[in-house]
Every structure is written in structure tokens, then in C-alpha cells.
Amino acid sequence: MSRKPVIEFKDFNFRYKTQTQATLHDISLTIYEGEKVLLLGASGCGKSTLAHCVNGLIPFSFNGEMTGSLKVAGEETRELSLFQMSGHIGTVLQDSDAQFVGLSVGEDIAYALENDNMPRSEMLPKVYNSAKIVDMHRFLEQVPYNLSGGQKQRVALAGIMHDDVKLLLFDEPLAALDPMMGNFAIELIDRIHQDYGKTILIIEHRFEDVLHRSVDRVVLMDDGRIVADTTPQELLLGSMLWEYSIREPLYISALKQAGCSLQMAKDITDVRTMDLSPYEQQVRTDFEQTAVLEPKEPGEVLIEAENVGFGYEQGRPVLSDVNFKIRRGERIAVVGKNGAGKSTIAKLLCGIIRPTEGQIRFKGEDYTALSIREIGEQLGYVMQNPNQMIVKDMISEEIGLGLSLRDRPQDEIEKSVGEVLKMCNLYEMRHWPVSALSYGQKKRVTIASILVMNPDVIILDEPTAGQDYRVYTEIMTFLEQLNAEFGKTILFITHDMHLAIEYTDRALVFSEGTCIGDDAVFKILSDEDIIQRAHLKETSVFTLAKRLGLPADEFTEHFIKAERRKRSA
Amino acid sequence: MNNGFIINLIPGETFLHKLSGTTKVRLFFVLIIYLIMSFDIRLILPVFVAGLLGLFSLKTDVAALRYIIVFVVAMNILNIVLYYLANPHLGELYFGQETLWFQFTDHYIVTYEEVWFLMSRLLKMLATFLVSLVFILSITPSEMAAGLYNCGIPYKICTVVELAFRYIPDIYRDYQNIKVSMQARGVELDSRKAGVIKRLKQTILILIPLIITSFDRVGDISNAMDLRGFGKGRKRSYYSEHEATADDQKVKIVYLLIAVFDVLYIAAKIIYKIPEVWYPW
Amino acid sequence: MKEKTLIQKFLGTWNTKTIVGVAIGAALFGVLMNYGSIRVFTNTSLTTAMIVPVIVGALFGPLPAAAAAGIGNVIADLIGGWGFWFDWSIGNAVLGLFVGALPLYGAYIEDGIFELKHMIIYAVVVIVGTALAFGLVTPFFTYLWYGGELTITLYQGVVGSVSNIIVLLVAGIPVLKVLAARNAKASNLRRE
Incomplete structure (x- = not known):
């Protein structure tokens, strides 16, 4: 059987005009019609550049030097215009907000048709049909500000479904979605693949989440080269994932942890269906042998929320009846789907908005009398995007800003900044300009600029959003250290369940404007009802435990602790 | 909203x-x-x-x-x-x-x-x-863009009007967030507590991250537009019209x-x- | 790469990126005009919006800067509901042309270049441009279109000019300095 190639790279190299080194080296890759391929790799491995070559943004928008050959649907791309390329390749970009350029769902879906100067009467049925494929046809009038990330992404997908494009390219489709939405997205991509016979190319570094539905092939990239072009099964069996900073699926780690040898297994790509019988005994023995560690001594209560409610308008509460306590030294995950009240509670704690009902107490005292600035000395908030926080061009100035704005004497500022620099492992870089820093280092600078005011508690909004496993580990190890060595209490607002189970002791779960769960993460994640209501998803370690008939929460705890031991070793 | x-x-x-x-x-x-x-x-x-x-x-x-x-x-x-x-x-x-x-x-x-x-x-x-x-x-705003286009204004200009509206709420939200985060770090914007020039100087601390994050979007947005054929022809039609x-x-x-x-x-x-x-x- | 001629630098390259840049600039202008004012007295305030065309000019050239300021002003009127006052929009656009001229005298913020001589030129251009835009162009149109008392119209132009000059110098120069520094290529980094 001869399959028709949709994309053919042959000895392809690419170098950006602004760079001295090539970004892509010796790429040879063929993707055939009807295939579903995952392009896997850590940040900076060249996968986005490869994607830009596929959809034509290279060389259209990014100048550079290309050698070798790249054919799309049999035609050499350097002879095609971007518009001709768009007829073959449909792209869903990573940032679902930036790519939503219309002012309503209908308008955004119609965008390509508008640019084709299609009469409106022809446009309407096409838009409706495309919207129907992604189940957004009842929202055509909606404005983007009312849509979730997942809905925006579906709109983007509908917008490229009009033409008979041969290949759909998804650039990090999971980057901005909560866990359940991420699953929906993967299911939708799979459905389009099955029902419409489209060739699919997914670019991601979240391997486990993509494997929620099967893929035919995985292409692994590192440092601008293809290092593997194989099946998911082969990758899971080998050690390449670790080598190239891709996170291994948790259930695989758990099985390996327990000492199981997976080499002989037939299909291990899905924890729900794989044959577990050969490993049952081994996992059970390992689980029972390990002693459960004693819980941490609880510290004093720092923050207490009692019956807290908030509404912008009378009679329309955004948040109601929230109760919780935060103790010194705790690490807490604040989870829940978008709009459930997570950011409202963060704003309340920072004093940007104040409770319309109930009370928030800092160390036993009502915080009403404190100004935003005074609260900033007890509790600091670190925004998701470091660029939204950094104002100075030198690191030490940036970190000292909070103190110089408070008119503290210069020698005191220097002393505090020096201490914080050491705390954050930035001391050696104190005279560097901000522009020289990596994402992870910038993140540390923003955290340092909050720590300088010496708050007991810091709140971090999605500290690792969009980052690959390497940067994720860098940031989280640093935060763990802040907690363990300096006793800082940390609240994480996050969608990332891996983060929650690995790095926090407790989770506050928000749904429909109230706190529906306050318990150890292991416990929360074993509660079906909470999982559904808060848009979380069961982790694969849970699924594994359940299938083996082990207590899911204890098994997860056991697994995480073993992981932590391994990390600190 | x-x-x-x-x-x-x-x-x-x-x-x-x-x-x-x-x-x-x-x-x-x-x-x-x-x-x-x-x-x-x-x-x-x-x-x-x-x-x-x-x-x-x-x-x-x-x-x-x-x-x-x-x-x-x-x-x-x-x-x-x-x-x-x-x-x-x-x-x-x-x-x-x-x-x-x-x-x-x-x-x-x-x-x-x-x-x-x-x-x-x-x-x-x-x-x-x-x-x-x-x-x-x-x-x-969409009707306005379409209307301006039908008055003979080039669609690239009409698009500016429409796009600006699209991103105003996002920029406004960023502005609010950055402002508050700076206030927590100590920026004083209360006219009773700080003079005009001092407040103007402190506003710089809000403007810098706001400008940087706002213009950070440009690349992604223009890629999304290029990929869907913006600028393909001399004429364009409007869904909202x-x-x-x-x-x-x-x-x-x-x-x-x-x-x-x-x-x-x-x-x-x-x-x-x-x-x-x-x-x- | 061939060095662009002065005219090319003035016009800017009107590709999708520039169009989006102008749109983002106009949006930012609208937001700052309505929400980013610093109150002086009850009815008078300094608006920081005028910084925006400076940045658009630095990134894309003077003509895009003028477009961002002019359209931004119209958009500010649209979201604020103040009604359209095209005499002021035209004035803002003219001013945008001046304050956005940075690339014409070699201040390339994107490459981290903004030195003392650029600051001085910038300051002169700001003062001349503002005087021309709000001292001459806007009053001219106000007088032509809406009639009015010339002294008062001019006086209002002067007040507008002075507050704009203050913002463009006191806030504009530090913002440009930081942005240039943030874009500068770091060299000689040593851990110490």
C-alpha cells in the first residue's frame, strides 16, 4: 500500500536571520495522509520552529536561511505563498486568547472567509456548519470575554475547518486548559481525526495528557534534531523521556518505582486498559513494605477566613460562605475551574477587594483596617507572567523596589536585598540586567521582589504555566526550598494536578463560588464528586491503584513520597 | 460583562x-x-x-x-x-x-x-x-469596521478599529492587575498622600510592565491573522454586516x-x- | 540588510504586524485615556496615554504612531462615551507624528539604543510637536468647526500642551530608558 505523504522534510535545515546557529538540523520526516502524529520535545528543542515551517510562517513572517527540501502536499514550500499553504494546513495556535481576533464567536469562525471576500450569504451556513463540528453553534453571538479557554480553542478549530485542509496542526493545545478541558480537547481532536479523516500533528510536551487518546507515532526532538521517530509504547519503555526532559506518565513511574519490568508488556500506553496482572503482586508488596511517614506538626494559624462572601452587586454573590485556615509553613493548592472563585479569593486575601460578608483575619486580627500596601508586608502575590511584574532593568533594583517605595534607608535596603538574593540563589547575578535572564530566573526575581518585604505567606498564580518539565522542576524545587528552609507559607493557584500532588500538603477546592473541599490532595483526588465539580481529573496513579484494588489516596501518597526521596537524594 | x-x-x-x-x-x-x-x-x-x-x-x-x-x-x-x-x-x-x-x-x-x-x-x-x-x-465595533470599510476606508485601517476593541478588555484587565500588584509593593496613587509629580513618577512603574505585556501580544495576533489569510486580497467582506x-x-x-x-x-x-x-x- | 531611507522609516512597513501594533497601541491609548489619568484638580488631570504613540513610533515608525494616537483618541471617546471631538483627535495624531519619530534620529529602542543625545532631541521634539499640535492645529480646527473665543481656545491649547509635555518628559524619558535597557544585548555577564 502506498500512502500519500502530506508533509515531507528532507535533509532540512533552518537558521533564523538573527541567530548565528541553526535552529533545525538535518530534519527528515514524512507525515502521511490520515496519520496522527505527536511532535514531542522540551522548550527550545525546535518544535515550534518546525511547526512554523509546516504552516508557512517560516519563511513568510520569520526571515532566515533554509536548506534542503520541505514539501507540503507534494509541492516545495518555498514556491508557495502563505495563503496557498493555509489552504493545505490549518493551524490552531497555542495562545487561544491572542488568536481569537473576532469580536464574537461567529465573526472569529468567519475570519478566513471574510478575508476571502466571500459574500455574507454564503458565509453564514459555512460558519454554522463549522461551529457545529466543534459544538459551538449555539454560541455564535457570544463575545470572547465570556468564553473559557477550551471554548476559544474550539472556535479556533472551527475557523480552520471550512476549507478542505489536509493537515491540522495543534501547537501546544493543552497549554491554557484546566485538566478536564484538556481531556475534552484531546477527545475532540481524536474525533476530528476519526470522523473527518484529517491528518493530525500535535505539538506538545505534556506526553501523558496527549496519550488520553492514542496517537500513531511520536516524533521526539531535542536541540533542533529529531532524536526518535517511534511508537508511544517504545518511548514509554525506554529511558529517552528522562534524557530529554519529558515527564513520564505517572502510572509508568509508579510501576517502575515498584520495581516492575515493563519490557514484555504488550500495550502500556493506556492505564485504563493495559494488562496489569503481571505486576499486581510486585506493586502490592512494594506498597505494603514502605512505612507511612508521620504528618508534619501544624504551625500557628496565620490567616483565617470565616464565612467570607463577596459580590460586586447586591444580591449577586461571586463568592459565599468560604471558611478555611492557613497555618505557618503550609503548602496549599487552590484548585478549581476558571470562574469558580479562585482568583476572587486571592484578590480578597490581598485586600484588593474586601469581603462583603464574614471576616478575614491575619494572625487573629480583622484585616479591614489594613491598606493594600500594609497587607503586602504580610502576604505577597506573585503574578503568573513575570513580565507583568518586572519594572526595573537591573535585578537588585527590581528586588529592592518594594523597600525603596517605602522610603526605607539605603543601608537597610541593601542588607535585605542581599539576604533575599542569597535566599533565591540570585546573588551571583545581582548586577545582571533583567534581559539576560531565562524564564525560570525571571520568576525567581519576581518572587524575590515579594520576599524582600518579608511576608509570611506568598500566593503564586500558576507559577509553572506553559513551562516544560525542566523549568517546572527548577521553579518548584526552589519553592520547596523556600518552604523547607525559610518556613514560608505558600499558596499555589493552579490547574496542574501534578504540581498539587507533588508539592503541596493540602488543597482548597473551589466550585461555583464556594469552597467545596479542604483536605489533603490525595484525599481530594479520590473524591469523584469533587473531581467532577471542580473540573479536575483523576491522575493515572489513582487509576492504577483502583485497578489493583489498593487504597488510592494512600497509594498516591506512597508514590509521591518515594518520588520526593528520589528527588532529594 | x-x-x-x-x-x-x-x-x-x-x-x-x-x-x-x-x-x-x-x-x-x-x-x-x-x-x-x-x-x-x-x-x-x-x-x-x-x-x-x-x-x-x-x-x-x-x-x-x-x-x-x-x-x-x-x-x-x-x-x-x-x-x-x-x-x-x-x-x-x-x-x-x-x-x-x-x-x-x-x-x-x-x-x-x-x-x-x-x-x-x-x-x-x-x-x-x-x-x-x-x-x-x-x-x-464590528459594525463600525464594516461601515467604515463601506465608506471607502481601506480595510487595514478598519481592522485597527476592530482589533483595538477586541483587546481593550484584556489590556484593561492587565492594567488593573498590574496596578494592584504595584500598590501592594508600595506604589502610592492616593492624591491625598502623594503629589502630582510623585504619582506621575510612580505611574511609570505601572506603565512599563503594561507596555511590555501589551506589545508582547503583537506577534501571536499577527501570526493568527496571517494564517487565516489576512491581507490576501484588496477586498474583504464582513460577517457582522x-x-x-x-x-x-x-x-x-x-x-x-x-x-x-x-x-x-x-x-x-x-x-x-x-x-x-x-x-x- | 539595506539601511532604510528616511522616508521608509517615516512611513513604517504596513504589514500585519504593524497593523496589530497600531491596534494594540490604540487600545492601550483608549484604556489609559479613560483609566490611567493622574488627577491634579477636580476637573484637570494628566493623562499618561500620550506615552503610547512614543512606543508605537519607537517600534514601527512615526506614521503608525500618528495612527495609533488618532484612532486611539477616537476609541477613547467611544468607550468613554464623551462624544467625538475630531479637532483633538487630529491634534493627537499630529503630535504622534512628532513623538513617534525616534527611529528618524537613531533612537532604536528595540535594539537598546537610547542615549543622552537622543534624550535631548526627544525633549526638543516633544516641546515643538506639542506646541504645534495643541497650540496650533487643534485650536485651528476648534475655531474653524465649532467657532469659539480665540483666546480661550488658545489658552486651553496651552494648558493641554503643558500637561502633555510634563507627561512626555517626566514619564516618557524614564520609560524609554528602561525599555531600551530591557532590550539591550547583555554582554560581559559574570557571576560574582
């Missing part, structure tokens, strides 16, 4: 709302030209009344507009008071005559001509404001008549040297 913006993103249900963007934009332009060229109370008053009727026909929540209306009216009244204080003889300047009504001091006399001139000017400004307000309340209805046709007659009148009046003004401001006596 509309973020407290006056312009709507979702089209409304009244007569004016339902007109096509093209009709609304054209009507607005001929009326603005009409108001700019005329300083004649006989011409301004009907438009002023029409503007009021238009405003009420939109059935919007007037309470939400109260602040703006009071502010604009107050500013314009202040303006004519200042005019009077600067020159109590404006009437003579325009009409070549003066009829004393009463006087405050030797210098500040009040003449009928002066009052007439100032009232004409106030009415002209308020009519302009009303027409603009009705236009803003009745149109959506519905075909002309019977009502559009009727209004078309109205704005065409006004347009013809605009042209004739301006020509007449130049050829026959009609006095700038009309004065009956």
Missing part, C-alpha cells in the same frame, strides 16, 4: 440598533459634517431634537450615562462662561451690532447678541455630543438628502458668503 464601557459588543434590538453598520456610519458622518458647517440655530435645533429622540429610542439605561452627560454639559457651560469672561463682545464680533440687556460692571456688559451667540455655540456642541453618543450606543433591510433603504434616502444639503450649504456659504452665525434680528 461590558467592563463599564459605553459601547456595546452585542447588537441591540431597537430600530437604530438594527440598521446596518454602513447606514449608521454614513448617517453619523453626514450629521457630523452638518453640525460642523452650521452655526444656525434653525439647522441645529432639529438635529438636537432628533438626537434626543434617538437616545430615548435606544431604551438604554440612562442612569449609567448620567455622569457622562452631566460632565459634558458642565464642561460646555464652563466653556461658554470662560468665553464670556474673556470677551463680552463676541456678539459684536460676529453680528456687527450690540444691544445692551444688562450689565455687571463697566466691562462685563451682557448683550442679546452675546447671549445668542453663546447659546448657539452651546447647542451646537451639545447636538454634536448627542449625535456621537447615539452613534456610540447604537453601533458595535447584514444586507440592507427596508429600514436601511429608508434611512439611506435620509442620509443622501442630508449629504446633498451639506454640499449645497457649504458651497452656498463659500459663494454667497452667508454670515457664520445666524442672528434673526
Whole structure:
């Protein structure tokens, strides 16, 4: 059987005009019609550049030097215009907000048709049909500000479904979605693949989440080269994932942890269906042998929320009846789907908005009398995007800003900044300009600029959003250290369940404007009802435990602790 | 959520709302030209009344507009008071005559001509404001882009208007977040606690991250647009622009008549040297 | 790469990126005009919006800067509901042309270049441009279109000019300095 190639790279190299080194080296890759391929790799491995070559943004928008050959649907791309390329390749970009350029769902879906100067009467049925494929046809009038990330992404997908494009390219489709939405997205991509016979190319570094539905092939990239072009099964069996900073699926780690040898297994790509019988005994023995560690001594209560409610308008509460306590030294995950009240509670704690009902107490005292600035000395908030926080061009100035704005004497500022620099492992870089820093280092600078005011508690909004496993580990190890060595209490607002189970002791779960769960993460994640209501998803370690008939929460705890031991070793 | 913006993103249900963007934009332009060229109370008053009727026909929540209306009216009244204080003889300047009504001091006399001139000017400004307000309340940004395009403005410019609206709420949200995070770090924006220059300097700390994150979007947005064929041809169509209805046709007659009148009046003004401001006596 | 001629630098390259840049600039202008004012007295305030065309000019050239300021002003009127005052929009656009001229005298913020001589030129251009835009262009149109008392119209132009000059110098120069520093290529980094 001869399959028709949709994309053919042959000895392809690419170098950006602004760079001295090539970004892509010796790429040879063929993707055939009807295939579903995952392009896997850590940040900076060249996968986005490869994607830009596929959809034509290279060389259209990014100048550079290309050698070798790249054919799309049999035609050499350097002879095609971007518009001709768009007829073959449909792209869903990573940032679902930036790519939503219309002012309503209908308008955004119609965008390509508008640019084709299609009469409106022809446009309407096409838009409706495309919207129907992604189940957004009842929202055509909606404005983007009312849509979730997942809905925006579906709109983007509908917008490229009009033409008979041969290949759909998804650039990090999971980057901005909560866990359940991420699953929906993967299911939708799979459905389009099955029902419409489209060739699919997914670019991601979240391997486990993509494997929620099967893929035919995985292409692994590192440092601008293809290092593997194989099946998911082969990758899971080998050690390449670790080598190239891709996170291994948790259930695989758990099985390996327990000492199981997976080499002989037939299909291990899905924890729900794989044959577990050969490993049952081994996992059970390992689980029972390990002693459960004693819980941490609880510290004093720092923050207490009692019956807290908030509404912008009378009679329309955004948040109601929230109760919780935060103790010194705790690490807490604040989870829940978008709009459930997570950011409202963060704003309340920072004093940007104040409770319309109930009370928030800092160390036993009502915080009403404190100004935003005074609260900033007890509790600091670190925004998701470091660029939204950094104002100075030198690191030490940036970190000292909070103190110089408070008119503290210069020698005191220097002393505090020096201490914080050491705390954050930035001391050696104190005279560097901000522009020289990596994402992870910038993140540390923003955290340092909050720590300088010496708050007991810091709140971090999605500290690792969009980052690959390497940067994720860098940031989280640093935060763990802040907690363990300096006793800082940390609240994480996050969608990332891996983060929650690995790095926090407790989770506050928000749904429909109230706190529906306050318990150890292991416990929360074993509660079906909470999982559904808060848009979380069961982790694969849970699924594994359940299938083996082990207590899911204890098994997860056991697994995480073993992981932590391994990390600190 | 509309973020407290006056312009709507979702089209409304009244007569004016339902007109096509093209009709609304054209009507607005001929009326603005009409108001700019005329300083004649006989011409301004009907438009002023029409503007009021238009405003009420939109059935919007007037309470939400109260602040703006009071502010604009107050500013314009202040303006004519200042005019009077600067020159109590404006009437003579325009009409070549003066009829004393009463006087405050030797210098500040009040003449009928002066009052007439100032009232004409106030009415002209308020009519302009009303027409603009009705236009803003009745149109959506997408309809405006489509309407401008159909008035012969290149679509690349129309796109700027539409895109700007698309990202205003996002930028506004960023602005709020950055501002608060800076306040927590110690920026003082309270006018009771810090002087103007100090606050201006501290605002820099908000502006820098806001500017950087706002323009960080440019690459992604332009990629998304390029990939969906923006700039492909010289012409473009608009999803938000519905075909002309019977009502559009009727209004078309109205704005065409006004347009013809605009042209004739301006020509007449130049050829026959009609006095700038009309004065009956 | 061939050095662009002065005219090319002035016009800017009107590709999709520039169009989006102008749109983002106009949006930012609208937001700052309505929400980013610093109150002086009850009815007078300094607006920081005028910084925006400076940045658009630095990134894309003077003509895009003028477009961002002019359209931004119209958009500010649309979201605020103040009514359209095209005499001021035109003034803002003219000013945008001046303050956005940075690339014409070699201040390339994107490459980290903004030195003392650029600051001095910038300051002069700001003062001349503002005087021309709000002292001459806007009053001219106000007078032509809406009639008015010339002294007061001019006086209002002067007040507008002064507050704009203050913002453009006191806030504008530090913002440009930081942005240039943030874009500068780091060299000689040593851990110490």
C-alpha cells in the first residue's frame, strides 16, 4: 500500500536571520495522509520552529536561511505563498486568547472567509456548519470575554475547518486548559481525526495528557534534531523521556518505582486498559513494605477566613460562605475551574477587594483596617507572567523596589536585598540586567521582589504555566526550598494536578463560588464528586491503584513520597 | 460583562440598533459634517431634537450615562462662561451690532447678541455630543469596521478599529492587575498622600510592565491573522454586516438628502458668503 | 540588510504586524485615556496615554504612531462615551507624528539604543510637536468647526500642551530608558 505523504522534510535545515546557529538540523520526516502524529520535545528543542515551517510562517513572517527540501502536499514550500499553504494546513495556535481576533464567536469562525471576500450569504451556513463540528453553534453571538479557554480553542478549530485542509496542526493545545478541558480537547481532536479523516500533528510536551487518546507515532526532538521517530509504547519503555526532559506518565513511574519490568508488556500506553496482572503482586508488596511517614506538626494559624462572601452587586454573590485556615509553613493548592472563585479569593486575601460578608483575619486580627500596601508586608502575590511584574532593568533594583517605595534607608535596603538574593540563589547575578535572564530566573526575581518585604505567606498564580518539565522542576524545587528552609507559607493557584500532588500538603477546592473541599490532595483526588465539580481529573496513579484494588489516596501518597526521596537524594 | 464601557459588543434590538453598520456610519458622518458647517440655530435645533429622540429610542439605561452627560454639559457651560469672561463682545464680533440687556460692571456688559451667540455655540456642541453618543450606543465595533470599510476606508485601517476593541478588555484587565500588584509593593496613587509629580513618577512603574505585556501580544495576533489569510486580497467582506433591510433603504434616502444639503450649504456659504452665525434680528 | 531611507522609516512597513501594533497601541491609548489619568484638580488631570504613540513610533515608525494616537483618541471617546471631538483627535495624531519619530534620529529602542543625545532631541521634539499640535492645529480646527473665543481656545491649547509635555518628559524619558535597557544585548555577564 502506498500512502500519500502530506508533509515531507528532507535533509532540512533552518537558521533564523538573527541567530548565528541553526535552529533545525538535518530534519527528515514524512507525515502521511490520515496519520496522527505527536511532535514531542522540551522548550527550545525546535518544535515550534518546525511547526512554523509546516504552516508557512517560516519563511513568510520569520526571515532566515533554509536548506534542503520541505514539501507540503507534494509541492516545495518555498514556491508557495502563505495563503496557498493555509489552504493545505490549518493551524490552531497555542495562545487561544491572542488568536481569537473576532469580536464574537461567529465573526472569529468567519475570519478566513471574510478575508476571502466571500459574500455574507454564503458565509453564514459555512460558519454554522463549522461551529457545529466543534459544538459551538449555539454560541455564535457570544463575545470572547465570556468564553473559557477550551471554548476559544474550539472556535479556533472551527475557523480552520471550512476549507478542505489536509493537515491540522495543534501547537501546544493543552497549554491554557484546566485538566478536564484538556481531556475534552484531546477527545475532540481524536474525533476530528476519526470522523473527518484529517491528518493530525500535535505539538506538545505534556506526553501523558496527549496519550488520553492514542496517537500513531511520536516524533521526539531535542536541540533542533529529531532524536526518535517511534511508537508511544517504545518511548514509554525506554529511558529517552528522562534524557530529554519529558515527564513520564505517572502510572509508568509508579510501576517502575515498584520495581516492575515493563519490557514484555504488550500495550502500556493506556492505564485504563493495559494488562496489569503481571505486576499486581510486585506493586502490592512494594506498597505494603514502605512505612507511612508521620504528618508534619501544624504551625500557628496565620490567616483565617470565616464565612467570607463577596459580590460586586447586591444580591449577586461571586463568592459565599468560604471558611478555611492557613497555618505557618503550609503548602496549599487552590484548585478549581476558571470562574469558580479562585482568583476572587486571592484578590480578597490581598485586600484588593474586601469581603462583603464574614471576616478575614491575619494572625487573629480583622484585616479591614489594613491598606493594600500594609497587607503586602504580610502576604505577597506573585503574578503568573513575570513580565507583568518586572519594572526595573537591573535585578537588585527590581528586588529592592518594594523597600525603596517605602522610603526605607539605603543601608537597610541593601542588607535585605542581599539576604533575599542569597535566599533565591540570585546573588551571583545581582548586577545582571533583567534581559539576560531565562524564564525560570525571571520568576525567581519576581518572587524575590515579594520576599524582600518579608511576608509570611506568598500566593503564586500558576507559577509553572506553559513551562516544560525542566523549568517546572527548577521553579518548584526552589519553592520547596523556600518552604523547607525559610518556613514560608505558600499558596499555589493552579490547574496542574501534578504540581498539587507533588508539592503541596493540602488543597482548597473551589466550585461555583464556594469552597467545596479542604483536605489533603490525595484525599481530594479520590473524591469523584469533587473531581467532577471542580473540573479536575483523576491522575493515572489513582487509576492504577483502583485497578489493583489498593487504597488510592494512600497509594498516591506512597508514590509521591518515594518520588520526593528520589528527588532529594 | 461590558467592563463599564459605553459601547456595546452585542447588537441591540431597537430600530437604530438594527440598521446596518454602513447606514449608521454614513448617517453619523453626514450629521457630523452638518453640525460642523452650521452655526444656525434653525439647522441645529432639529438635529438636537432628533438626537434626543434617538437616545430615548435606544431604551438604554440612562442612569449609567448620567455622569457622562452631566460632565459634558458642565464642561460646555464652563466653556461658554470662560468665553464670556474673556470677551463680552463676541456678539459684536460676529453680528456687527450690540444691544445692551444688562450689565455687571463697566466691562462685563451682557448683550442679546452675546447671549445668542453663546447659546448657539452651546447647542451646537451639545447636538454634536448627542449625535456621537447615539452613534456610540447604537453601533458595535464590528459594525463600525464594516461601515467604515463601506465608506471607502481601506480595510487595514478598519481592522485597527476592530482589533483595538477586541483587546481593550484584556489590556484593561492587565492594567488593573498590574496596578494592584504595584500598590501592594508600595506604589502610592492616593492624591491625598502623594503629589502630582510623585504619582506621575510612580505611574511609570505601572506603565512599563503594561507596555511590555501589551506589545508582547503583537506577534501571536499577527501570526493568527496571517494564517487565516489576512491581507490576501484588496477586498474583504464582513460577517457582522447584514444586507440592507427596508429600514436601511429608508434611512439611506435620509442620509443622501442630508449629504446633498451639506454640499449645497457649504458651497452656498463659500459663494454667497452667508454670515457664520445666524442672528434673526 | 539595506539601511532604510528616511522616508521608509517615516512611513513604517504596513504589514500585519504593524497593523496589530497600531491596534494594540490604540487600545492601550483608549484604556489609559479613560483609566490611567493622574488627577491634579477636580476637573484637570494628566493623562499618561500620550506615552503610547512614543512606543508605537519607537517600534514601527512615526506614521503608525500618528495612527495609533488618532484612532486611539477616537476609541477613547467611544468607550468613554464623551462624544467625538475630531479637532483633538487630529491634534493627537499630529503630535504622534512628532513623538513617534525616534527611529528618524537613531533612537532604536528595540535594539537598546537610547542615549543622552537622543534624550535631548526627544525633549526638543516633544516641546515643538506639542506646541504645534495643541497650540496650533487643534485650536485651528476648534475655531474653524465649532467657532469659539480665540483666546480661550488658545489658552486651553496651552494648558493641554503643558500637561502633555510634563507627561512626555517626566514619564516618557524614564520609560524609554528602561525599555531600551530591557532590550539591550547583555554582554560581559559574570557571576560574582
